[in-house]
Amino acid sequence: MRLTLGISPCPNDTFIFDALANGALDTGGLELEVFHEDVETLNEWAVEGRLDLSKVSYGVVPRVATEYAVLEAGGAVGRGVGPLLVARPDAGPFRPEAATVAVPGRHTTANLLLSLAYPSARARRFMVFSDIERAVLAREVDAGVLIHEGRFTYEAKGLARVEDLGAFWERETGAPIPLGGILGRRRLGAELLRRVDALVRASLERARARPGHLSAYVRRHAQEMDESVMRRHVDLYVNEFSLGLGAGGRRAVEALLRVAARDEPGLALPREGVFLGP
Numbered sequence: 001m002r003l004t005l006g007i008s009p010c011p012n013d014t015f016i017f018d019a020l021a022n023g024a025l026d027t028g029g030l031e032l033e034v035f036h037e038d039v040e041t042l043n044e045w046a047v048e049g050r051l052d053l054s055k056v057s058y059g060v061v062p063r064v065a066t067e068y069a070v071l072e073a074g075g076a077v078g079r080g081v082g083p084l085l086v087a088r089p090d091a092g093p094f095r096p097e098a099a100t101v102a103v104p105g106r107h108t109t110a111n112l113l114l115s116l117a118y119p120s121a122r123a124r125r126f127m128v129f130s131d132i133e134r135a136v137l138a139r140e141v142d143a144g145v146l147i148h149e150g151r152f153t154y155e156a157k158g159l160a161r162v163e164d165l166g167a168f169w170e171r172e173t174g175a176p177i178p179l180g181g182i183l184g185r186r187r188l189g190a191e192l193l194r195r196v197d198a199l200v201r202a203s204l205e206r207a208r209a210r211p212g213h214l215s216a217y218v219r220r221h222a223q224e225m226d227e228s229v230m231r232r233h234v235d236l237y238v239n240e241f242s243l244g245l246g247a248g249g250r251r252a253v254e255a256l257l258r259v260a261a262r263d264e265p266g267l268a269l270p271r272e273g274v275f276l277g278p
Contacts, residue, residue, distance in 0.1 A: 002031045003188075003196070006045060006054040009036045009221035010148050011214070011230045012237035013055055016074050018217045020203035027199060036221055038128050039147075039180060040105025047107070052185045053196060058178045058253055060107035061274055062260050062267040068183035069193060069276040070245075070253065073201040075181035077241035077249045082166010082177045083110040084151055085117075086159040087143040088136060094143060094162045096121035102136065102144035104129035109179050110145045112256065113165040115263055116172065133157050147179075149222075151236075152229045175252040176241065184276065193276050201243055208238075250275060 005021070007013040014036075019025050021034045035051070043060040045051055049067050061070060085101070087094060096118040103111045103124045114121060125141055132144035136159060143162060146154055154161070166177045182200060184193040207215075214230055222230050241249045257274065261267060 001029060001192075002033060003052040004035065004050075005032045006035045006037055006042045006051045008039050008042065008055055008148075010237075011218050011222050011233040012076060012242075014218045014221050015207050015214075015234045015238055016200065016204045016242060018203065018215050019206040020199055022217060024206065025199060025202055028195070030195070030199070038104075038130070040108060040126070040128070043105060043107035046183060049185075052188060054183050055180055056183055057105070057108040057110075057180050058256050059109040059112040059260060061181075061183075061253070062257060062264070062269060063107070064183065065274045066270050067186060069186050070274050071182040071184050071193065071197045071200065071276050072244045072246075073182065073197050073204065073242065075242060075245065075249075076179040076237045077176050077181075077245065077252055078179075078237065078239050079170060079176050080166065081179060081236055082164060082169060083113060084146045084154065084164055084166075085114065085143055085162040086133075086136060086146055086150075086154050087162050088139070089158070089160040091142060099123065099142040100125060102127055102132045102141040104132060104145060104147050108147070109177075109256065110147050110165065112259055112263060113169055113177075114145055116259055117163060117165050117168045133159060149229050149233055152232050173252075173255050175255045176248065178249070178253045178256045179237075181245070181253070190277055197276065204238070204242055245275075 042054050043056050046056050046064045097120040100123040106126050129147050135141050136144040
């Protein structure tokens with residue numbers, strides 16, 4: 001059976017999915033056609049229902065939960081991993097009601113967290129995450145929300161932090177930050193999705209069995225090629241929640257979905273919930 005899978009080219013995703021994407025696991029006859037796209041493209045594809053399996057921002061889950069279920073393994077949830085709001089050092093005090101803010105996609109968790117921390121920041125420009133640092137430095141926008149490797153590179157590029165949106169979330173909720181997770185198409189059936197979930201976990205376990213190792217697959221797809229940044233990226237975003245959400249991870253996702261419901265009250269979740277059943 002052939003399934004389509006979408007993941008980002010970021011080191012945490014390629015690290016987790018390396019063995020599964022490159023034929024290093026016995027999949028029992030499952031074949032994967034893998035697409036590497038930025039997370040907002042994957043969010044939009046999920047809304048369109050294009051792929052069988054996909055990494056997405058948890059912020060898009062309410063829009064797609066009738067079609068897709070959230071799997072346990074492969075996601076990015078944690079503490080100290082949230083998006084950063086940055087600006088030029090000479091920009092003066094941040095005035096959210098007057099600022100134009102670059103955001104890495106309408107459906108991203110980063111956009112939801114910006115709404116939670118600065119509800120009056122309504123002038124937003126949505127762009128690919130890797131363009132945001134440049135846009136802020138070029139004065140095309142007043143501030144920007146950085147995700148992925150931008151968290152490690154903004155100071156060296158001459159930007160200053162305005163707010164750690166993840167830390168704001170943790171202070172407000174006490175929960176870890178649910179950034180992104182893996183979705184599976186519900187019509188594939190719970191049994192097949194549980195097989196996929198187990199394969200994702202096995203792929204990650206295989207990668208973790210070689211601590212400190214970055215494969216050619218991870219290096220080839222990384223946006224930021226500096227090896228220290230790639231290693232910090234994997235160390236920060238890949239953790240025990242990546243092996244399985246567990247009760248704590250699911251509670252964090254549910255907390256984020258409540259924020260999403262306040263942001264767009266017309267969204268309704270399926271009666272059976274958003275997660276893959278037992």
